Amino acid sequence: MSSTLDLTEDLLRRPSVSPEDHGCLEVIGARLAEVGFLNEPLAFPPVENLWSRRGTGRPLLCFAGHTDVVPTGPREDWRTDPFDPVIRDGILYGRGSADMKSGLAAMVTATERFVARHPNHAGSLAFLLTSDEEGPSVDGTRRVMQVLEARGEKIDYCVVGEPTSHEALGDTIKIGRRGSLSGRLTVHGVQGHIAYPHLADNPVHGFAPALAELVSRRWDEGNEFFQPTSFQVSNIGAGTGAPNVIPGELKVRFNLRFGTAQTVESLQGTVLGILDRHRVKYTLEWFVSGLPFLTEPGRLTDAVAGAVEDVTGLHPRFSTTGGTSDGRFIAPTGAQVVEVGVGNATIHKVDECVRVADVDLLSRVYERIIERVLLAGTD
Secondary structure: OOOHHHHHHHHHOOOOEOOOOOOHHHHHHHHHHHOOOEEEEOOEOOEOEEEEEEOOOOOEEEEEEEOOEOOOOOHHHOOOOOOOOEEEOOEEEOOOHHHHHHHHHHHHHHHHHHHHHOOOOOOEEEEEEEOOOOOOOOOOHHHHHHHHHHOOOOOOEEEEOOOOEOOOOOOEEEOEEOEEEEEEEEEEOEOEEOOOHHHOEOHHHHHHHHHHHHHHOOOOOOOOOOOOOEEEEEEEEEOOOOOOEEOOEEEEEEEEEEOOOOOHHHHHHHHHHHHHHOOOOEEEEEEEEEOOEEOOOOHHHHHHHHHHHHHHOOOOEEEOOOOOOOHHHHHHHOOEEEEOOOEOOOOOOOOOEEEHHHHHHHHHHHHHHHHHHHOOOOO
């Protein structure tokens, strides 16, 4: 059996830029099959997914993650080939090393060791893996959960291997994530000569007071688990490129990240109210990429926090910050979802990397989580 580091390096050599998998699931599935897992490939081309389960009893503890990675950016900016893993001074470099192929390898080796010692364990173990997390996230975990729901297969506890740590492995775990609501706004005006503004209607000027209010608004105070809602403009543009033409329309992309203090409907109502009050002429399309979810402190959070403390001596901080994750598709089915993984300081960056020592340490944490959940008996 190869080490967690060996498996991580094998996965890193596969250029699985989303939605490509490049054989990662095949490698992982083969390892799981050797220890008694039943593999069920669920492909929705071009996306590949794997549902792999060992056992039929409850509770069902699932490891979830993704094999796809973001593009490398300019390769000349990397010190070494992003798909040729290199270790320098105790650091492993490569695209996906932190997000999240080291996490995938740690899940696999932790499971192999646990099954070897406890072949007749209570409950069930499962893996839900996809090549569509960094992309649209339409045909990945979302689709697999629809399949499981249709046949009544329920996940009780889910550990997502996203990189969550800051200074030291396990110092932070995610017990939820904020929701994400985006808008594609078009502000309508009338194009004209810049010397004759009375014959035109400048949409930039018309939208400016509304934008000022949207940006300065205190949307809410957050709550015990979630920080206050944030509004951010991600893209804005108008004009023909000519310096003497008033534009006929303005296009704006914006996003709201929100916790359980808000709903999609309440946020939409506030935005529309501000636009209408300022008499903005507009059309607006909405996109919801995820609703907020929260796993209240309980059995899974205790198991994960306890496992981190057992292995590292750290008492982790609970957090809901950061972007979205595939946990947003799993939690609504009633599963408790917690995310724990390696450091996130270099994810999506040039020279993405992970501490070599953390790779095996994370595997031990995952193994201890399995022990704390499945060896404790059922509810």
